[in-house]
Amino acid sequence: MRTLGRPFFALLMQADTAGSGGTDTSILGLIARSTPISKAVLLTLVLMSVASWAIILYKLWVFRRSEQQSASFIEVFRRSSKFSEVQAVCRSLGESPLVGLFQSGYAELTAQLRQGAPEDVAGSPKAGTTRPTLKSLAAVDRALMRASVIEVNKLESRITFLATTASISPFVGLFGTVIGIMMSFQMIGETGSTNLASVGPGIAEALVATAAGLVAAVPAVVGYNHFSNRVRLFASQMDDFAMEFLNIAERNFT
Numbered sequence: 656m657r658t659l660g661r662p663f664f665a666l667l668m669q670a671d672t673a674g675s676g677g678t679d680t681s682i683l684g685l686i687a688r689s690t691p692i693s694k695a696v697l698l699t700l701v702l703m704s705v706a707s708w709a710i711i712l713y714k715l716w717v718f719r720r721s722e723q724q725s726a727s728f729i730e731v732f733r734r735s736s737k738f739s740e741v742q743a744v745c746r747s748l749g750e751s752p753l754v755g756l757f758q759s760g761y762a763e764l765t766a767q768l769r770q771g772a773p774e775d776v777a778g779s780p781k782a783g784t785t786r787p788t789l790k791s792l793a794a795v796d797r798a799l800m801r802a803s804v805i806e807v808n809k810l811e812s813r814i815t816f817l818a819t820t821a822s823i824s825p826f827v828g829l830f831g832t833v834i835g836i837m838m839s840f841q842m843i844g845e846t847g848s849t850n851l852a853s854v855g856p857g858i859a860e861a862l863v864a865t866a867a868g869l870v871a872a873v874p875a876v877v878g879y880n881h882f883s884n885r886v887r888l889f890a891s892q893m894d895d896f897a898m899e900f901l902n903i904a905e906r907n908f909t
Contacts, residue, residue: 692831692834693831693835693860696830696831697831697863699827700827700828700870703820703875706820707816707817707874710816710817711874714882718810721750721751727748727751728745729753729896731748742757742758752810753896756802756803756900757896757900759802760802763798764789767794792905792909795900795901796897803890810889818879820875824869824871824875825868827864828866828867829868831864832864832865833861
């Protein structure tokens, strides 16, 4: 790691003093000599990049836990003979989006079964009566669909910031570059010198902003595409689970 990192830091900290003025042409030197507007642009891009990386790492952790707990929940759901047994393990697998889906469907299912159960004068279910049946399977389906939308929105939280960063970071960097080039041309007009030695550092300072914009945008694009695909996979898994839940409900309670 040290061997790989040495050339990068050497490039970052190198100062080219061979010129007549001894001007520092390293990246840090260019940033230090840049205008306040360019520094503000670079600070904005740095903050956006840090926030993007924080979201990427956080969502990787969340999605990994969700995937693991979803696998455990599906195993428990298919192994159990009663919905009440599945309900008992929901609290320990709360990171799975399937848990929210199951709890919503189970709540609607329980409410309908309680309403359909005949009661005695005291309000308790009568003994020896036929088992209650569902009044509306479509209502259970709607409860599952509503829960699916909620869970997808949870999975998509903060991902839109990655799309925003990927979209606007190159333009923010381009804005800093345009400002830097304008300042360079203004200096040419004031000094009347078109010597590359005097114009080059200013243009290099301007191009740093474009490079920073790309550095912020590329990880955000990759992260957004990755997480969008993971959300689609979770949504497909929830659709499959909803159909399986409805099949069991229809088979046992209609």
